[in-house]
Amino acid sequence: MDIRSAQKLAWENKLAKGFNATDIPLEFCLLSGEVAEAFDAWRKGRPQVAEELADTAIFLLGLAEMLGADLQEAVEAKLAKNEARVYRRLPNGVLIKDAAGSH
Secondary structure, three states: OOHHHHHHHHHHHHHHHOOOOOOHHHHHHHHHHHHHHHHHHHHOOOOOHHHHHHHHHHHHHHHHHHHOOOHHHHHHHHHHHHHHOOEEEOOOOOEEEOHHHOO
16 A cells, blocks of 8 residues: 555544544644554563554554645655765764755
């Protein structure tokens, strides 16, 4: 399944079940909660980490639809942009974007 199809299915399920479809700030908060649940499952070694990550993705897909964003197009564009970026490592080991290579 591609991202665009998943976004449509997530939105249709959201509408069919009567979930939030208008309150964008609430949806950002709910998405944050889902990320926290995934982290907690991973941190505690629970087997449902993938399920929690799926919940996170579903909330993100629904939020993208609420905002009128084509998430597939945005992800493809961002991956291409990231691929072209040049990074350098600071003496402390942190990677940063190389200003000379980020035009």
